[in-house]
Amino acid sequence: MVGYIIKRLAYMCLTMLVIITLTFGIVKLLPGSPYQNAAKLTEAQIEALNEQYGLDDPIPVQYVRYLGNVVTGEFGISFQFDGRSVGTIIGNKLPVSVQLGLESVIVGTIIGIVLGAIAALRKGGILDYGTTLFAVLGISIPSFIFAMLLQYVFALKLDLLPLAYWTSWQHHIMPVASLSVMFIALIARYMRTELVEVMGSDYITTAKAKGLRKSTVITKHSIRNALIPIVTIIGPATASIVTGSLVIEQIFAIPGIGDAFVNAIFTNDYPVIMGTTILFALFFVVAIFLTDMVYGIIDPRIRLAGGDS
Template sequence: MAKYIIKRLIYMIVSLILIVTATFFLMQAAPGGPFTKEKDVPPEIEAALNAHYGLDQPLYKQYFDYLYDVARWDFGPSFKYKAMTVNEIINNGFPISLFLGIESILLAIAFGVVLGVIAALYHNKWQDYSAMIVAVLGISVPSFILATVLQYVFAIKLDLFPVARWESFMHTILPAIALASSPMAFIARLTRSSMLEVLANDYIKTARAKGLAQWTITIKHTIRNAMLPVVSYMGPLTAGILTGSFVIEKIFGIPGLGDEFVTSITNRDYTVIMGVTVFYSILLLISVLLVDILYGFIDPRIKLSGAKKGE
């Protein structure tokens, strides 16, 4: 396991360097510059700004300087907010995005697993059909469409929740539901298919022959083995929640990191775009590694097979 983790860490470092490289040169290839939108900027002032931020240096020097800064966890100054650095923007916005993301992930897992288990236990019955209708709707309806529907119905018409902003826990419920809908539906389908496969195994039939109650069999013998596909989906789930939060935060006026990212694109704030991209890439790489490690704890056979291969 230790050798596997070290190998994966090396892959993560290589992947991160490739991501930083691709992001840097894509930003350089974008038309215009960070000060293109500034009105009536004399050429000498624009040249002074480029010199101040090091944008007049050769491209290779800018690239290696940026690699060095990223290695020191320094994403540089913001071009839009003159008195702030990208690190400060991340520190201010990420806790909000993290709270919203964790709430959405918990909702997606909890309701997705429950729907999937109910659908599998009542296979080809009305409970199964109802759960799968919910799952199909969750996958089919985009999160930004669902967000506007939730705002119109539950905030404007019924006045049960705030329309937007981020001031209390009540402000988090609608955006969390909108963000969790699609992954919840996918988890429900995964859980259902995995549960049906596990329920057909001989040891489940033996447990039933011994007279064990259905819920005892489900909780003690079925769910744990059926959760492996759900755990493998945690990596893509994290990616979907993080990237999906960009639009949701903008719709609900949430001052999170996703909102800052969208704003930085419209403002041509290149350092913020690159910094947030690299930051989210690190989070995704770490989440995928943690999911792979969690596999070994859920199913010891995976850990043993990995150890034998390592030997």
């Protein structure tokens, strides 16, 4: 198991290095100036700012310095947010995005498992076809379309929920629903497929032949085994929900990390762009790493295939 963990950690570090390098290179290619009112600044003022932020150094020097800062957890100073550090900006806004993401994951996982189980147990029925249709729509239609539809119906037409902001539990309902739709559809589809396959396996037939109650066969044998493959998608999907909340945060005026990221792109705030991009990438990489660890524990064959002795 130790060799398996070390190998996965090495892959994780290599992936992050590639992402940091690509992000740094792309940001340097962005047109325009990162400074406010750049057109009104004199050449001397721009040179002074470049020296202050280290932008007058050769690109390789800037890259090496940035790598060193990232290793120590330092992402630089924002050009636009009153000279605050990127770490402070992320620290202030990330909790809101994480809360939104976790609420969506919890809602999506519970509802998705229930819908998938119902569809599998009622295979060929109306509920099965309805769940399949919902899964196709949920995966195909972007979350921001659901968000705007919910706003139109429940906020503008029915006046049941607040249109935007993040100040009470009512403000959480539409953003969480918008983000969790895709997750519900994904989990439901996987759960339905896996449960149908499990229920047709030999050991389920044996359990029924032993005279076990139907409820026991379903809960302790069928659903429990069908949940194992779901572990492989929950990790990456969770990271995708947290990072995918960028647009939803803009639609509902939620003061999360997405707000800072979008504003940084519009203003060429290089440190914030790179810091948030690295953070999002880290979410994905860590989620995949943890998924590999959990799956390696559940199924030792994964570790053996990965070269662990």
